[in-house]
Structures are given as C-alpha cells and as structure tokens.
Amino acid sequence: MFRVIETFSGIGAQAKALERLGIKYEIVNTCDWDINAIIAYCRIHKGEIDTSACKEKSDEEIESFLRNTTLSMDGKKPITEYSFNRLTPEFRRLLYAAIKQTNNFVSITDVHGSDICEGVDLLTYSFPCQDLSLCGCWHGNKSGIARNAHNRSGMLWEVERILKEMHSCNRQLPKFLVMENVTNILSATHKRDFDDWKQTLVSMGYVNHIYRLNAKNFGVPQKRERAYMISVLCCGDSNKEELITRYFEENNLEEDLIAHRYRSRKFHLRDVLRLDYRKKKYREEANASQPNNTPSRVKIYQENDMLYDGKKINELYVNTVTTKQDRNPNSGLVTYDSGREGKSKWRYLTPRECFMLMGFDEYDYDAVVSDNPEFMKNTRLLSNEKLIKMAGNSICVDVLEAIFKQLIEMSKLVPLDFNASEYDRDELHRNHA
Structure with missing residues (x-):
C-alpha cells in the first residue's frame, strides 16, 4: 500500500495519477483551504459528497468546526467574517462533509508534525507560484520564496516547519517528497532561497533530484514546462545515496526516449475539443x-x-x-x-477541455459540475472562471504518472524504511537553528 499526503492538493492530480497507475494506494490526508477545490476534489475522488454522515451534527457544531479552520474563498486569502456569515447552512454542511470525507487538514498553516501519521510513503507539495512566476514579477511580486516574504509562495516554508516538527518528535519522515512549481524557481533570482530549501532537506537525510519536464513529452497536447524536485530519504547511507543518484542518471525523464518509455498514453487535441x-x-x-x-x-x-x-x-x-x-x-x-x-x-x-488537457477524464469534470450548490443566497459556487482556475492550478496528471512510476521503482531498488530518529538531529539544528 502506497500511503500519500497531498498538500496544496487542489483537485487531486496526484490521486488521479495513482488511480491511473492501478497500484494499491491510500490518500491519508489532503490539505487545501480553497472551498472550491475542496468541493471539486471530493466529487472527483469520492463521488457524491455524503452529508448523511454528519446528519447528527447540529448547524451550530458545523459552524464551530468551520470557524476553527482557515478557509479561503479564492485560494489567496482567508475568508472574511462577512463572507463566512453569508454561507448558507446547507453549503456549510456540504463543505464540512467534503472536508471530513477527504481527511482534509484545510490550511497548511494549521498542520503540525504531530498530525502526520507514521508510515507515509509520499508527501507532495505544489505551493502557490504567484510570487515566483515571470507574470508575478511583471506585476511587482519579486519576493519569491524568501523566508521573510510572508507571501503565497512562501507557503513552502510551512512544509519545512512540518518536517522539522516531525523530526523533533522522532516521527518517521515521508520516504519521498515531490515538489512541483514553475521553472522560474530554478532561476538565478531565486537561487539562494531555493538552495536554502534544498540544503534543509539534505540536512534531514534526503537526496534531491530536480527535473524540468514538459507535458508534451508525456503524451499530452499541451506545452507545459514545470520544475519537479524528488527528494528520497536515505538518512546519510552513502550506499543508498549512490544507488538513487545512479538511478536518476540512468532514468532521466528529461531525455525524450526515457520520457516516452515512462508515459502511459498519448492523446491529441481531437480527443479534447468538444x-x-x-x-x-x-x-x-x-x-x-x-x-x-x-x-x-x-x-x-x-x-x-x-x-x-x-x-x-x-x-x-x-x-x-x-x-x-x-x-x-x-x-x-x-x-x-x-x-x-x-x-x-x-x-x-471550455473548462471541460481544460480539465482534459490537464490529464483528467471527462467523467471527472462531469462529477465536479454534477451539482452546482448555492453557497450564498442566489449565488452558485462554480462559475466558468473558477473551473478554469482549478484546472490551471493543477498538475498535469500524465507527468505525475511517470514520476510516481519512478518512485515505485526506487522503492523496490532501495529499502527505504527509516525512522527520523536514526538520523543526526543535531546536524539539522546546526544548519538551520
């Protein structure tokens, strides 16, 4: 059983890729604060949202639970008191059920290392790119992933905090970490901050490998280049580090022939346009x-x-x-x-076509729009703009399939059963006090 935690989970490209691979897996937790994505994720991966499971809960209990989470209307900023008060009781119940059904931590800022269960194989993190992208720079967002920036892309450091907390309480770290973001994170502008992050992971016992991968090389009719970093927990074992390094050298997904070998399918624009x-x-x-x-x-x-x-x-x-x-x-x-x-x-x-270009199936889109709930009086949740945004914020499923195939191969190549306490915590604190 491949056990996964999806942070910044969106509509669940990671879960979709694992489903496509046909392996036994469990999404232990999701983590997303955007109410639109919460509803869409549950519809895609759990089917109908089961509000009957919370029928014993009063409206007051549901309101109290939701107020104690950090929700967002747009994925950019926390929901205001005014907007929360406008949410209908029926929608609050639907949202509560979706959160519970998907084991959603909601905001990553509220997650602690002690919340992460033992035995997680993979933690994925695709933090916001707005302050990293070239478009963001054009609009004056130049702070990137600086530790003291306190911006959306700075959510990266919440992942660091959670891993450090796991480390401090001798909680087993995830065997694999997979990061996805815009390629501008690899630019000279952000080099110092990204090097800081990579070194943090090394100090925790991870070996990092970075890919620049384009969806068009994985059978998708879309030019979408993104940066992916795979971190493998080797805990300072030089033999395992060597095996992992050699594996990436011999199975480099940036090479066209190897990408072709790992892709699961090829589809065309004619398969997408409706x-x-x-x-x-x-x-x-x-x-x-x-x-x-x-x-x-x-x-x-x-x-x-x-x-x-x-x-x-x-x-x-x-x-x-x-x-x-x-x-x-x-x-x-x-x-x-x-x-x-x-x-x-x-x-x-159309939003349907955008979902399909991101690697989702048409029935996934149909599941999302099967019922458009009234989340405020006389206002439906899912607009064309919100659906497009959810697709654009997602990760190409077909690229993740190739990456996850490599994780499974590495799991078989190198036994990766470690406990965080086996690694020198003092080194972590020396480097990142």
Whole structure:
C-alpha cells in the first residue's frame, strides 16, 4: 500500500495519477483551504459528497468546526467574517462533509508534525507560484520564496516547519517528497532561497533530484514546462545515496526516449475539443466561453493560435493552460458562431477541455459540475472562471504518472524504511537553528 499526503492538493492530480497507475494506494490526508477545490476534489475522488454522515451534527457544531479552520474563498486569502456569515447552512454542511470525507487538514498553516501519521510513503507539495512566476514579477511580486516574504509562495516554508516538527518528535519522515512549481524557481533570482530549501532537506537525510519536464513529452497536447524536485530519504547511507543518484542518471525523464518509455498514453487535441454542439452541455459550455466582440478581444483573436478553424482541427501543442483563458496570450481559440448579437465568432477553451488537457477524464469534470450548490443566497459556487482556475492550478496528471512510476521503482531498488530518529538531529539544528 502506497500511503500519500497531498498538500496544496487542489483537485487531486496526484490521486488521479495513482488511480491511473492501478497500484494499491491510500490518500491519508489532503490539505487545501480553497472551498472550491475542496468541493471539486471530493466529487472527483469520492463521488457524491455524503452529508448523511454528519446528519447528527447540529448547524451550530458545523459552524464551530468551520470557524476553527482557515478557509479561503479564492485560494489567496482567508475568508472574511462577512463572507463566512453569508454561507448558507446547507453549503456549510456540504463543505464540512467534503472536508471530513477527504481527511482534509484545510490550511497548511494549521498542520503540525504531530498530525502526520507514521508510515507515509509520499508527501507532495505544489505551493502557490504567484510570487515566483515571470507574470508575478511583471506585476511587482519579486519576493519569491524568501523566508521573510510572508507571501503565497512562501507557503513552502510551512512544509519545512512540518518536517522539522516531525523530526523533533522522532516521527518517521515521508520516504519521498515531490515538489512541483514553475521553472522560474530554478532561476538565478531565486537561487539562494531555493538552495536554502534544498540544503534543509539534505540536512534531514534526503537526496534531491530536480527535473524540468514538459507535458508534451508525456503524451499530452499541451506545452507545459514545470520544475519537479524528488527528494528520497536515505538518512546519510552513502550506499543508498549512490544507488538513487545512479538511478536518476540512468532514468532521466528529461531525455525524450526515457520520457516516452515512462508515459502511459498519448492523446491529441481531437480527443479534447468538444465540437458536437448538438449536445446541450457542450453548446452551453461553448456559449459561456464565447467573449464579447470588443477591440481587446480582436487583438486576442489576431495574436493566438486557432485550434479549430471551422473545418479542421490543427493538431498542435496548445500553450500552457493557465488560471484564466480570457487573456492574451492564452491556450488557443476555437471558431464558433452562436448567432448571438455582439459576440465574437470564436470561443476560448471550455473548462471541460481544460480539465482534459490537464490529464483528467471527462467523467471527472462531469462529477465536479454534477451539482452546482448555492453557497450564498442566489449565488452558485462554480462559475466558468473558477473551473478554469482549478484546472490551471493543477498538475498535469500524465507527468505525475511517470514520476510516481519512478518512485515505485526506487522503492523496490532501495529499502527505504527509516525512522527520523536514526538520523543526526543535531546536524539539522546546526544548519538551520
């Protein structure tokens, strides 16, 4: 049984990759404070949200529980008192049930080392990239992952805190850690802070290996390059460290032939685009993704790839699926004429198509939108924009599949059953007092 904790879990790309691999696994805990992602994750990976499990709980008990967690409406900042008070009792119950059903820690700032159970094989962390990305720099976010920045990307140091707390109380550390983020984390701008993080992990007994991987090399029709760091717990055993180092040298996923060997499938743009508008749901989603015909949208039309010109699909790798399609540049456009006055003769990718480009199945998307709850009076939870954002914030499932295959191979190659107390805690405190 491969036991996993997903921090910054989003809609659960990690769980989806493990499901695809067909191995026995257990998601011990998730960790995400965004109420949209909490609901979506539960729907994708647990099916219907089972509110009957909390039928004995009063509205007051549920409210008390939720108030003692750190929730967010947008994944950027904590929910305000005003917004919390506007949540309907029915939605609070739904949210409570989803949190319990997925063993969600909610905010990583509230997690302690003593909360992490023994025997975890893998902890994943894909902390926010806003203060690391080039786009963020253009908007003045230059603090990156500095320890004293106290920004969203600085959530990385919450992972450090949790691991240190586990270490201090002789709690067994996870055998593997997997980080995912934008490649700008590897740039000279952030080198000192990222080196600090890598050295912290080395002092805890981990061996780190960094990949720059593009989704298009793993059978996905999307150009999406991200940085991944795999950390393997060797606890100072030089023989095991050598075996792990050699393994990465011989099985380098950055090499095309090896990436091809590890990929699970290959799909094309034609497998993603939903162009049969005789189906009501596809037509409604296309309409919702069709912008007004404004001067700024004309510029978008002129400067972005046309994925479907009305006659044929241009089989190409789309640009990175980001948290917003109504932008320039974007992932690409589709010729579409709904006949509605004032609308452009084209549309953006729909949220369904974005989910599929991230490696999720169509039925995963259908599960998310199967019921759009009223979370405030006369206001539904899931808008087009929120769905696009959840896809853009996720990790490409097919890339994770390849990485997780390597973790399983390494588990067989090198016995990795250690206790944190076996490693020299004094070294950790000397380096990071």
